[in-house]
Amino acid sequence: MPETALSPISKFNAAELSFDDFKKIVIDDYRIGFESRQASLIGRREVLTGKAKFGIFGDGKEVAQLAMAKAFRMGDWRAGYYRDQTFMFATGMSNLKEFFAQLYAHPDIEKDPASAGRQMNCHYATRYVNTDGTWANQAESLNCAADVSTTGGHMPRLLGLAYASKLYRENKELEYLKQFSVNGNEVAFGTIGNGATSEGLFFEALNAAGVLQVPMAISVWDDAYAISVPAKLQTTKEDISEILKGFQREQGTNGYEIFKVRGWDYVALCETYERAIELCRTEHVPVLIHVTEMTQPQGHSTSGSHERYKSKDRLAWENEHDCLLQMRKWMIESAVSTEEEMDELEATAKKYVRECQKEAWNDLSGEILVELNQVAALIEQLIEESSVSDKLKAIVSKLKTAVDPGRGDVVAAGRKALRLTVKEKLYSRQGLINWLKLEEGRNSERFNSKLFTETKQSPLNVPVVPAQYGPDAKVLDGREVLNACFDANFERDKTIVAFGEDVGAIGDVNQGFAGLQGKYSDLRITDTGIREATIVGQGMGLAMRGLRPIAEIQYLDYLLYSITVLSDDLASLSYRTRGGQKAPVIVRTRGHRLEGIWHSGSPLGMILNSMRGMHICVPRNMTQAAGMYNTLLRGDEPALVIESLNGYRLKEPLPANVGEFTIPLGVAEVMQEGSDITIVSYGSTLRIVLEALEDLESMGINAEVIDLQTLYPFDKNQACLASLKKTNKLLVVDEDVPGGASAYILQNILEKQNGYYSLDAQPKTLTGKEHRPPYGTDGDYFSKPSLDDIVEAVYNLMYEANPGKFPELY
Ligand SMILES: Cc1ncc(C[n+]2csc(CCOP(=O)(O)OP(=O)(O)O)c2C)c(N)n1
Numbered sequence: 001m002p003e004t005a006l007s008p009i010s011k012f013n014a015a016e017l018s019f020d021d022f023k024k025i026v027i028d029d030y031r032i033g034f035e036s037r038q039a040s041l042i043g044r045r046e047v048l049t050g051k052a053k054f055g056i057f058g059d060g061k062e063v064a065q066l067a068m069a070k071a072f073r074m075g076d077w078r079a080g081y082y083r084d085q086t087f088m089f090a091t092g093m094s095n096l097k098e099f100f101a102q103l104y105a106h107p108d109i110e111k112d113p114a115s116a117g118r119q120m121n122c123h124y125a126t127r128y129v130n131t132d133g134t135w136a137n138q139a140e141s142l143n144c145a146a147d148v149s150t151t152g153g154h155m156p157r158l159l160g161l162a163y164a165s166k167l168y169r170e171n172k173e174l175e176y177l178k179q180f181s182v183n184g185n186e187v188a189f190g191t192i193g194n195g196a197t198s199e200g201l202f203f204e205a206l207n208a209a210g211v212l213q214v215p216m217a218i219s220v221w222d223d224a225y226a227i228s229v230p231a232k233l234q235t236t237k238e239d240i241s242e243i244l245k246g247f248q249r250e251q252g253t254n255g256y257e258i259f260k261v262r263g264w265d266y267v268a269l270c271e272t273y274e275r276a277i278e279l280c281r282t283e284h285v286p287v288l289i290h291v292t293e294m295t296q297p298q299g300h301s302t303s304g305s306h307e308r309y310k311s312k313d314r315l316a317w318e319n320e321h322d323c324l325l326q327m328r329k330w331m332i333e334s335a336v337s338t339e340e341e342m343d344e345l346e347a348t349a350k351k352y353v354r355e356c357q358k359e360a361w362n363d364l365s366g367e368i369l370v371e372l373n374q375v376a377a378l379i380e381q382l383i384e385e386s387s388v389s390d391k392l393k394a395i396v397s398k399l400k401t402a403v404d405p406g407r408g409d410v411v412a413a414g415r416k417a418l419r420l421t422v423k424e425k426l427y428s429r430q431g432l433i434n435w436l437k438l439e440e441g442r443n444s445e446r447f448n449s450k451l452f453t454e455t456k457q458s459p460l461n462v463p464v465v466p467a468q469y470g471p472d473a474k475v476l477d478g479r480e481v482l483n484a485c486f487d488a489n490f491e492r493d494k495t496i497v498a499f500g501e502d503v504g505a506i507g508d509v510n511q512g513f514a515g516l517q518g519k520y521s522d523l524r525i526t527d528t529g530i531r532e533a534t535i536v537g538q539g540m541g542l543a544m545r546g547l548r549p550i551a552e553i554q555y556l557d558y559l560l561y562s563i564t565v566l567s568d569d570l571a572s573l574s575y576r577t578r579g580g581q582k583a584p585v586i587v588r589t590r591g592h593r594l595e596g597i598w599h600s601g602s603p604l605g606m607i608l609n610s611m612r613g614m615h616i617c618v619p620r621n622m623t624q625a626a627g628m629y630n631t632l633l634r635g636d637e638p639a640l641v642i643e644s645l646n647g648y649r650l651k652e653p654l655p656a657n658v659g660e661f662t663i664p665l666g667v668a669e670v671m672q673e674g675s676d677i678t679i680v681s682y683g684s685t686l687r688i689v690l691e692a693l694e695d696l697e698s699m700g701i702n703a704e705v706i707d708l709q710t711l712y713p714f715d716k717n718q719a720c721l722a723s724l725k726k727t728n729k730l731l732v733v734d735e736d737v738p739g740g741a742s743a744y745i746l747q748n749i750l751e752k753q754n755g756y757y758s759l760d761a762q763p764k765t766l767t768g769k770e771h772r773p774p775y776g777t778d779g780d781y782f783s784k785p786s787l788d789d790i791v792e793a794v795y796n797l798m799y800e801a802n803p804g805k806f807p808e809l810y
C-alpha cells in the first residue's frame with residue numbers, strides 16, 4: 001500500500017524521537033489544550049454577560065482530542081459533535097478567532113468559515129466547495145463534515161464517509177479521482193457523547209460499519225452524564241464498550257477492534273490512537289475507542305449548572321481528574337517541563353486567547369457600529385423635517401445607548417422611523433428607504449442565502465434535451481425504461497453507485513436495476529441491510545466525497561425512518577455551511593398508492609415541510625422519472641424522486657436517448673388544454689385525472705390539466721397562473737391528507753403566483769382522507785381520490801359557477 005500522506009501534525013512515536021523533540025511536542029500539545037480550555041472559560045463568560053446567546057464547550061475533553069489529532073492525516077474526515085474544539089485547533093481545521101467569531105454569530109465566511117454565524121458555537125465544518133461550485137482537493141486537505149446539533153445525528157453520514165474509502169480502494173475504476181482519495185486510505189473519525197450512544201442512529205451505523213468493514217473510527221467521549229441523566233439511566237451496564245463486546249472481531253469473523261482508555265492519560269491515549277487508527281486505515285477495520293473518565297469542568301452548557309445534579313463527591317472527583325491537570329502533573333513528574341515553565345506558558349496562553357476573543361468581538365461589533373451610525377444619521381435627517389421628531393430622537397438615542405446592539409436592532413430602528421413618518425411627505429425618507437433596501441439585500445445574503453448550492457453546477461442549469469423517439473421505438477414496461485436509463489448512466493459515469501434494500505442481486509423490488517449488478521459489479525449496485533437512516537447517510541457521505549449515489553428507500557412509507565437524516569443533515573447542509581459543503585445524493589423511492597396502510601403513503605406535505613434544501617420530484621410515469629434522473633445526475637444538488645408505485649408495468653415508448661434526455665426541474669407541463677377549469681396534479685393521481693377527462697367531456701366540461709412534475713421547485717414558469725387566466729377555476733388533486741401538499745400547492749398558486757386575482761369561483765382541493773388507506777381495492781377507493789371523486793369535484797365547481805347550465809348532481 002502506498003505511503004499515506006502525512007498531515008502537518010507530527011506523528012507521535014516516542015521511541016523514534018529525541019527527548020527534546022518529544023518535550024517540544026508534548027508542551028505544544030499542552031499549550032493547545034490549555035488555550036482551548038481558556039476559550040471554554042471565556043466563552044462561557046461571554047454568554048453569561050450577554051455578548052453571545054448560547055455556549056457549549058469542549059472543556060474536560062481536551063487531552064483525548066490532542067491524541068486523536070496526531071492520528072489524523074491528509075484526506076481524513078471528521079464527523080463529530082460539539083465537544084471537539086481542541087481537536088479542531090490541534091489539526092488546524094479551526095482556530096481561536098474562528099471559535100469566537102462563531103460564538104458571536106459573525107455572518108461572514110471569512111470570519112466563521114464553518115457556518116458563517118449560522119450554527120451554534122463548536123459546530124465545525126471545512127469548506128470543500130469552491131465559490132464557483134467546483135470541488136476543492138480533499139485528498140490534500142484535512143476534512144470536517146458539517147456538524148449538526150442533534151445528538152447522534154451525524155452517525156449515518158459518518159458511515160458514508162467511511163464507506164467512500166472502501167469504494168475508492170476496491171473499485172479500481174475510481175483511481176483517476178485523485179483529488180478525493182489516495183487508494184481509500186482515508187479514515188472517517190467520528191465522535192459521540194456517551195449519552196448519545198443510546199440513540200438508534202448510533203446502533204444502526206455501528207452495525208452497518210461492522211457489516212461493511214469500513215475505516216470508521218468512533219470515539220465515545222464518556223463523561224458519565226448526558227446533561228443531568230447519569231450513565232445508569234443511559235447505558236446497560238453503564239458501559240458502552242462492555243456491551244459492545246459482541247462486535248469485537250475474532251479469528252475469521254468481521255467486526256470491530258474495541259479500545260478503552262482513560263481521558264486524562266495522555267500517554268495511553270496517544271498510544272491507543274496510533275494503534276487503533278493505523279489498523280483502521282490499513283485494514284479497513286472499524287474501531288471504537290471508548291474514552292472514559294472524562295469530565296465537564298463547567299457543566300453541560302451555558303443553560304444550567306451541573307452542581308444541581310452532580311453529587312459533591314462526583315464534583316470533587318471531576319476536579320481531581322481534570323485531564324489538563326493530570327497531564328500537567330505527568331509532564332512535571334516526567335521532567336517534560338517545570339512548574340515555572342508551565343506557569344509561564346499558561347500566562348502567555350491566557351493573554352493570547354483573550355486577544356483572539358477581543359479581536360473577534362471587535363470585528364463584528366465594528367461592522368455593526370458602521371451600520372448603526374449610518375441609520376442613525378439617516379434618522380437624524382428625518383428629525384430635522386418631521387413633526388414626530390421627539391419619537392425619532394428616542395429611536396436614535398435608544399439605538400446609540402443599546403448594549404451590544406445587533407444588526408436586527410439597527411434595521412428595526414430604520415423600519416420604525418419609516419412607520420412613524422408614513423403620513424409625512426419628507427424628502428429625507430427616500431434616503432432611509434434606499435439604505436434599508438440595500439441592507440435587506442445584504443442581510444438576505446447573510447442570513448437567508450444558499451439553501452441550495454446555487455452555482456453553475458446546479459441541476460437547474462442542466463441543458464434541456466428533449467426525448468427522441470425513432471419510428472420503431474420499442475414499447476416497454478415502465479420499469480424497463482428506467483432500467484435502460486440507469487444502464488446508460490452507469491456506463492457514462494463511473495462515480496454513480498446505487499444501493500438499498502434488495503437493490504443489488506435482484507435489481508430492486510420493481511427491477512429498475514435488474515441485471516445491472518452483474519454488468520457493473522456489486523461495488524456499484526449493492527444490497528444493504530434494512531436501515532433507512534444509514535442508507536441515506538451512506539449516500540450523503542459518498543456524495544460529500546465526490547461520488548454520485550442513488551440511495552434507495554424501498555417504499556415512500558419508510559422514508560420516515562430516514563427523515564431525521566434527510567431533514568436535519570442532508571437538506572440543511574448547503575444552508576448551514578453557507579454553500580461551503582454539498583452532497584448531491586439522489587434518494588430514490590416509490591409510493592403514492594398501492595395496497596394497505598404502509599404501502600400507500602403519499603405524505604408530500606411532510607416531505608415539503610421538512611426537506612427544503614432538496615428538490616422534490618414526483619414524476620407521473622417512468623419516462624419522466626428517467627428524464628429527471630438524467631438531469632439530477634448531471635447537477636450537484638440533493639433530490640428525492642418518488643416513482644409511482646403502480647406504474648412499473650404500464651407500457652411506455654422507449655426514448656432513443658434514454659440516458660441523455662433531461663426533464664427540467666420546476667417546469668410544469670400542460671397535459672391537456674381546456675377552457676372551463678384548471679386541474680393541477682402530479683404523480684399517480686395525474687393519471688386518474690387524465691382518465692377522468694372523457695367523462696368530463698361527455699358532461700360538457702372542457703378541463704385543462706397541469707402536471708406539476710416537481711413540487712420543489714414549484715412551477716417556475718407559472719403555467720398554473722396562465723391557465724387560471726383562461727379558466728378562472730381551480731381544482732388541486734392530491735392524495736396526501738387534507739391540508740398537506742394541497743395547501744402548499746394552493747399557497748404557491750394563489751399567493752406566490754397571484755392566482756387569486758384570476759379566480760371567479762372558490763379554489764378547491766381534492767385529497768386523500770385524514771387516515772391512511774386501508775388494505776384492499778375498496779380501501780383505496782374509499783380513501784384516495786378516485787375517478788368518480790375527480791369528476792364530481794370538477795362538476796360541482798362548475799355547478800356552483802353556473803347552476804343553470806350544470807344542474808345539481810345529487
Ligand atoms: C436528538 C437530540 N436529542 C436531544 C438533544 C438535547 N441534548 C443536547 S446535548 C444532550 C446530552 C448529550 O450527552 P452526551 O451524548 O453524553 O454528550 P456530552 O454533552 O455529555 O458530551 C442532549 C440530551 C439533542 N441535541 N438532540
Ligand SMILES: [Mg+2]
Nearest residue numbers: 193194223225
Ligand atoms: Mg456525556
